[in-house]
Amino acid sequence: MNYKSFILKIFIRVILMVSVILAIVYFSYINEFTYAILTGLGLFVIIFNTFTFVKRRFLVIEDFFNAVKYRDFSRGFSENVAAKDIRFLYKGFNQIHQTIKEINTQNHAQYVYLQKILEMVDIGIIAYNLETGRVLWSNDSFLKILDVPSFKNISFIERRKPELFTTIFETFHREEDSVVINLENEKIKTLVSDTIFEVEEDTFKLLVIQNIDNTLNKNESESWKKLLSVMTHEIMNSITPIASLANTLERNLDGLISENDEASELIDLNAGIKTIKNRSEGLLKFAKTYRSLNKVTNLNLQKIRVTELFTNIQLLMEPSIKAKGIQIDFLNTNDRLMLHIDVHLIEQVLINLLLNAVDACKEKEEAHIRVEAIESINRNIVIKVYDNGIGIPEDIQENIFVPFFTSKETGSGIGLSLCKQIMLLHKGRIQVKSVIEEGTVFSLVF
Template structure:
């Protein structure tokens, strides 16, 4: 600071000397030219003093402009010789600019990383503002839409007439299926965020045609396995028995005399054929029932009345199996919009499964039924304290014709889940081996 003070002092001293010379020359009536020259020297010295004193303000202005326009190449060091405080101030300015420079470099690196990530994902990504101006679009989106660039959503009209409306009106989190002219099934999801006070819509675009085809192929393969297994299990013994019967007819009954033992063998073979034939007929009937569920007839259904009907219907089976059924009272009346008969069938099936799960258990058998409604979602739960379901089987219990029981068609739970799906709901199961299972109907 001492150097800065010295600079001010000698400038003030020179100005004082010049002023004194001007006054002296004026009093002594020296030549006008000399007075003019002294006045010009005075103005120069005064301007030098002004610039010298306001240099810090100009430096601060340059610093703020550097920050505003992101010009971080500026360095402050020209007036370091004016004193320690100037050197400290310049050092702080330079350190702040260096911090801003590093922050900008890091921001650019993150932006480059994010852009590389966005451009290389297989899901199409598109963001646009309220005017339809496209802020970001990746190569996957351009490829799925069959275009090479997109600056505004209005440019989609020529190729995809309905797509702009879908993108603008899409509800957050809800997928919309759009079929292109190239027979693509595009799943479109939209979400709106506010960026610097502006609403920005971010959309994901995914071709699900391949995925749907894979799932369809997998479903047909699974169905074929089930049909092959069931049909072969019935047809193989029938063919074998027919061959045995043919041998009996050719070798033992050809002379017209029927030994009692041969007749008994024929009767047994015919009985077995009849049993297996009826078994395959039952399987085909179960398959027909599984694929022919009628559409629900929706109406308002009281959950309390629904549960009372189910409990009344299963009470004889419960008493016979010595099972205690506990139904918790509803905290308030609950209604659902559903087909009461179909939901009653689902509940009966679940209670029946719970009863059958107790085979081999002697005491302490309980089934609990309760319902509650929160945030517009109604849930009915059926819980038992039976042996539970092994994790491997729990993953397959909703597969058609899969069963863990010695008897049964294996379509009960599949049918129940299909009914819940027709109601726009869900059927979920959780189970702990040795402790029991809980099935939840979620509306």
């Protein structure tokens, strides 16, 4: 081993120094001062050589320690120069450098892997310093759920949304709590939990938040679709033969009545059968209407500019709306806004919202509808449909997207349900904000 060579060289130098010192003492004792001086010079050379020998090796060790201290593992030590024991040190240091670099590479790969996983999940995660508020790390889902841009300190939330800051950051959630968050245009249901951890002298808080509205909406939509599928199937199977039989009986009775003008009983019977026929056909039409909720399952996606989408809707709807004395405007803040959507379905959503807006403000003297497209701070594209109509009572706003629910005397309760399902298929959402006698705004968030 080369470290034995190093020790042997030191040992030889020590023996030489001891021997020279004994020689100096001997020459001094016999009064041979010339030899004593010459031997002393030899001792100086040996000591200087030993000092230089040891210093070179300690400088190598110091270089290595500095590299470790400042985490500079880019440099290497040449193993083909200098003495064998120094080459041995260089080789050992290079092996340690390589091992540390491999460990760092593995740790960095694991960090990137974990970071990518946390960025991909739809659960919001943030870690921040509990004393300074400085954000250690957060993922995009957290920003998306709270509808805020990226920030470096939670004081940003405290300034912008103090109520949200109190609910989420200042309140401790040791176990999962169901929390309703009030955002600008909607209320969302979330699950919030947090934990405290320490790194050296700093204390951090890890906060996890999950938007359960999306899950609830998806489950609710699937449940309604299954119910409607069964219901419409059973209704149509039961009513179709009744309608067919009523139609046959009606034709037969019409023939008998034409042959016997005084058959009043037959006339009454015919009127009853016609009633059965009409109601049967009404139920069939009702069932066919709700079957449309189950037909919307796949999207034919294509890219389209918002400007082009607005132009299509404007050409289709503006003449009939203005004919009713209602002012309508289309506004787009950015001509470059692009959507990746099923154009036919989204046009259907906008048409339905416009028809509802017309119905809501038809009694207003200065009725006004506005369709506007904007890009939110989170880079979401939002299409809003405003009206200054009668508004929607707060106690029924949560129910307006439920199938069968309607506040209109002649409404089917399917329009807004279909709009919600179409937006869920686009991985978007529909929001409503309304004030009685002031108006309503529906927002389509892509």
